[in-house]
Amino acid sequence: MSGDRARLAEARVVVVGAGPSGLTAATALRRAGVGTVTVVEREQHAGGVPRHTDHLGFGMRDLHRVLRGPAYAARLAEAADASGVDVRCASTVVEVGGDHVTLADGTRIDADAVVLATGVRERPRSARLVPGDRPGGVLTTGAVQQLTALHHRDVGTRAVIVGAEHVSFSAIWSLRHGGCRTVAMVTPLLRHQTYAPLRWLTAGLRRVPVHTGRTVVEIVGRPRVRAVRLDDGTELACDTVVFTGEWVPVNELVRRAGATMVPVSRAPATTSGFHTSVTGLFAIGNLVHPAETADVCALDGRHAAESITAWLTGRRWPDAPAPIAIDDPDGAIAWAAHTSRGVTVRSASFGAGMLELLAPDGTVLGRSRRRRLVPNRAVVVGSASAAADGWAPATGATGATGATGAATVVALRRRG
């Protein structure tokens, strides 16, 4: 053990991204005795998305308290500082491997392990191929939050929100901070996808109509947006359109590093210990599962610290992680990914059924408690301790089942 301790003390880990998962991983690594832990963050301040998510609901699972986003971000940053993490803000990583990162100015930082915690962004209007004019006033929730919470700017006066998942409803709040009333929400799905209380607190209280089963087929106006047109011909007058959700991992670095990717989620495939297919390269947080709440991401970081320290001391890398296989002939399951609390699953449509998590040999490792499937909403199956892919942190290698590239399976059982 003292040999392990010495190895950890000599080791260097670079974490890319100072959001909840990256900061929490860095703090946990320092507390586990890793000598040098550097977090590289491209923004001016550490904290990630919660910095500009100015509402309650942060920190429940990881810190066991309820905080607003900015307070939560500050707390994670302080914890990292206090544990001796070297946080470098306003510093951009342009390339990574399992043993180094390269910064924008060409500086190379060698490392014994690299942890990618680059997070997610919302899919903007252009990537959704929404036709029409290209006026000003077309934004994402991320931009609205930063404008209102960080820069105290006003946005428009009448907004249409595209999307009806959790973040879409929280966008109503952010817009209000910017002096903007939400006049309608539009989702192509047949129902909204958030929890009833959140819907009631936001859209319900303000009597915002949710146009379900509808798509925006045209954006009208120049130089400023004047209206959106729906596929049923409805024209909604507005001066602001907010495209919400449809989370896309910030995956450029991990893809360029050559990691195996999960097709639908566009996230890197990982083991339950967050190893990617590139030796020495870990991926955590919403980069891996777009998107979970901040506390789930933070717990990824804490959980990953175990497999990272095992790698630093044992130097054994699991066989190439493959995307979690989906056993669902109807295509209702969009994707599945490991999180700190088990495997999270996303469905492509509304439905019902029991989800099972199976080992490559068919052993049932866990079953979901929920039977309702809602798109854009997490269903968790199994648990972090059920080493679904044979990855066992205690031994620092693939376990007795010897998962050799064979995939864990998520199966949808509609009966029984």
Next chain:
Amino acid sequence: MVTPATGATGASTSTAGPTYDVAVVGGGVVGCAVARALSHHRLSVLLLEARQDLGAGTSKANTAILHTGFDATPGSVESRLVARGWHLLRAYAPTAGISIEDTGAVLVAWDDEQAAALPALQRKAEANGYAHARVIDAAEVRELEPHLGPGVTGGMVVPDEHIIDPWTTPLAFAHDALANGATIETSFDVATVDVGREITELVATDGRARRARFVVNAAGLQGDRLHRAVGLDGFTIRPRRGELIVFDELARPLLRRTILPVPTSHTKGVLVAPTVFGNVMLGPTADDIDDREATGSTAAGLAALREKGRRILPALLDEEVTAVYAGLRAATEHSDYQLGTHPDLRYVVLGGIRSTGLTASMSLAEEALSMLAEAGLELEQRAEVVTVRRTPLGERDVRPYRSGGRIVCHCEHVTEEEILTACSEPLPATDVDGLRRRTRALTGRCQGFSCWAEITALTGWDPAR
């Protein structure tokens, strides 16, 4: 100096100011090239642009190819000027900070009819004075571009059909002209032209007036209207709308060169081209429309592009889209450029310049100068000409972020200093679109998710415009 829009001013003649030797109407890539060429002579030059920025019309929304002119109509004015323009622009670009990537192109045939058309295309290239096009078989096409979809029947390489930065080109010309003494006014939308015995007066829609001895019409989509305002006739613009989809930089490894369609009598193909900014472009569609401002994209156009793109480069469709836009080309009832000089009116027209205008911009400027000379303008070279170099925007260029500036736009690695410079340079960005074209900021995959708030703070712009 630049005179920003000041709104309506008083009576026309009282605000006409000095009489310029030449007024160039139209601040697209052609007009800017003409103004630059004129400014290198001992002349007073005025460039007028109707929009609030230069290069903001047809010039900004094209396929950004430096054409060899291999497929032009042999013997046409366009054929001659594109071939000459290729050489002029290629020589000028590195001195001005205009990025060019030597990618070359390959025409890809997808059926027997298209493959059969290739030898004639090679002969056409030769008739256009371009000798390096070469017909190749399907196996060789596949070797050149391994990511092409199934069904390739043959191809033709065009090794000198390169890609160029279309945004910097007009801005480089304009800043060069400005540095050499030209006057540039934006938001000056010419409404009427009064050709006098010695002086022509141009009056804007807001009543402002400017005077010049000679006038060059480089008004692009409005070229026919200006032509009629001068009292002439001969061509009518019917805009051809081209919709384009731009894919994320992660798509760039899917191709090495521009993949061109084989033109046939009844099919209008689309191309897939890398861009100097590191993206991949799919398009354009070609719809003849009546509205000269209809630069919106359409569901039908985007669906058609995706269908064609899926056949050409199947993996492309799995990548994220960073931009969708539509450009209008100044098509006329004629197939060739409409150039003309009218000595009696001291007027030169450069009309009907379509997508090849970027490549031909500098040769069109040469042409304009010789036509002006024919019309009686004295051209005397300045003893000293100032050269202006912009910071190149190309992904292959060494960009400012590499020397340590603070990055604001993370997708495109644009620094704070670049954004501030773009807003304070002699011909500054006044809106988001202008900033995009000067810096690449906000053109990436996140479309402002990460940086829009910061950019509005830096520029002081209204976040919702």
